[in-house]
Amino acid sequence: MAMLYLRAARVPWAGGRRRPAGGYRTPRPDPLAVLRTRGRRGSLAEPGGRARAREGLCWYRRAVRNGIPVAVPVRDPAAAERLAALTHDGMQDLMPRPAAPPASASVPASVPVDGAGPGAVAAAPPQRRRGLFYGWYMIAGMMGIHWYVSASFVYGFGVLFVPILETFGWSRSIGSLTALFMQPVGGAVGPLIGAFVDRHGARPAAIGGVIMIGLGIMSLAFMQSLWMLFASFSLVSIGMSSTMGVGFNTAIVNWFRRQRGKALGIGFSGGALSGPFVVIVVWLEATYGWRESAFILGLGMLLFGLPCAMLIRSKPADKGLNPDGDSDAQVVAMGNPVEGGMTSGQALMDRNFWVLALIYGVLSTGISGFMLHQIPYLVSLGFSREAGAFSLAVMTLVSLLGRVLGGMLMDFLSRRDFDLRIVPALLLAIQMSSLLVVAYATSYWQIVIFASLFGISFGGMIPSRPVLVGKLFGLPSFGTIQGLTNFTSVPFAVLAPMILGLFFDLQGTYFTGVLFLAALSGMAIPIAFLLRLPRGSGNPFLQTEGARESRAA
Secondary structure (H helix, E strand, O other), rough: OOOOOEEEEOOOOOOOOOOOOOOOOOOOOOOOOOOOOOOOOOOOHOOOOOHHHOOHHHHHHHHHOOOOOOOOOOOOHHHHHHHHHHOOOOOOOOOOOOOOOOOOOOOOEEOOOOOOOOOOOEEEOOOOOOOHHHHHHHHHHHHHHHHHHHHHHOOOHHHHHHHHHHHOOOHHHHHHHHHHHHHHHHHHHHHHHHHHHHHOHHHHHHHHHHHHHHHHHHHHHOOOHHHHHHHHHHHHHHHHHHHHHHHHHHHHHHHHHOOOHHHHHHOOOOHHOOOHHOOOOOOOHHHHHHHHHHHHHHHHHHHHHHHHHOOOOOOOHHHHOHHHOOOOHHHOOOOOOOOOOOHHHHHHHHHHHHHHHHHHHHHHHHHHHHHHHHHHHHHOOOOOOHHOOOOOOOHHHHHHHHHHHHHHHHHHHHHOOOOOOOOHHHHHHHHHHHHHHHHHHOHHHHHHHHHHHHHHHHHHHHHHHHHHHHHEEEEEEEHHHHHHHHHOOOOHHHHHHHHHHHHHHHHOHHHHHHHHHHHHHHHHHHHHOOOOOOOOOOEEEEEEEHHHHHHHH
């Protein structure tokens, strides 16, 4: 019996009496299928058997070219010699001999077959991924956490906000100050959380972050003074920085290499799907009150978020896997690439870090600054509050497309000879255009255009920054560097809404402030091209085993 294992589609049979007339032919290879050809009674020695076996060599050679191991156990010694001559004939001119796998690589070794003739060896079938790559289960868990936090706190807290202020008699300015207080707290702890993630992994950070978010929301139910409100918000802010701020980004860039942008976009798309859940928060507050609602929402975060966080693994090696789900044979064929990078100190001394911080700081001014005043500004233009709420809904929905498509665009450009600096420049241009549209808006269709453009810019910013951080600085200190970039955006995010409010207080209109944000976005476009970014698929931190050995020598 002859068994030939390779990744290909059904190809002509290597001989035998059961071969149908005309054989099996498929014009295109299927990399997920496994060909099993059986030959009986020395079928290769039969008339025409050798020629028919040669017809499948093109598929076999493609498998060998990709580094896929092949198993050829044969009973008949004569058939074994013929098969060995067939399979190895002319292979040296097609590809170089693959490098031997390292001692740590679990590539199956060939062993002799009992009763087989010379040249007959048996190797384990090629390892291939079964089912969905575990990294996508992890992405689903991140989506769930992002969805629940956005629904229960980011958007849902607005439902509890007014009842809390009325209970204690606080002014709305004090309540707004607590919301602004979250950003510097989360940004300040970002580098510390990043260093923790680099040392201990994203899994403990995500689990601890979920616990802090749940306890922070639950503690609102026992609030009796203003400092307790600040403490609750601080706890939630630190938890969000541990999960959605640094932990999730670090885990995704470790698990994905070729599909990094796509995974980031999908993993952070849960917030855009949380709008309908706010209706449940409204029902909870109307039925039980804001204290009981806060306790229920916090408890729900623990019950729902912890199982999702348990899915997260810091690196694919924790599950015995490779990035993107590549098999060990594929990794060996690629030269066992390892992605290095800078330390956090080296990154701070690099010009790219500060250019990147300035670019995404300006992007955050438009997002955090205008979103807080979006409905009041539209009302000042003569639109209804319902129109303002509708613009927020459109912006949130379009941001979902911006996150996913923006991440896929980063992957597409990374695989080709395109300049990735185009992406942040394009996001700045789109944000500037959206602000100019809303500054002169006089009709509802202009509001829809503004919300669509603004949503694309907002959504595309989320996956593009981690991809650029990984491209510019590598992975060893990614968590710390990502936390530092988040921290540098805090002054922009805090000052932008204050500047808009100042323009309104001085002039009685937001018009000049909106034009100021648009001009700021436009002036930052040429700054994006100051990044020193490797073009195309080149990654200066991605080294193969051969390159590492030559450097060591």
